Amino acid sequence: EKFLFTVQYHPESSPGPHDSHYLFRDFARMMDDFKGK
Structure with a gap:
């Protein structure tokens, strides 16, 4: 099984300082x- 995050x-380079924060948070949780495991 392989895990991907795209x-x-x-x-x-998001316009706002926190606009993509959820992506990095979700990646760290993953x-x-x-x-x-």
Whole structure:
């Protein structure tokens, strides 16, 4: 099983400082969940 995380734009160049925060938060949670397996 492989885990993927993709975005159709450049989240680091988002217009607002917190507009893409949820992407990085979700990615970090996904990594934590994977470590727990």
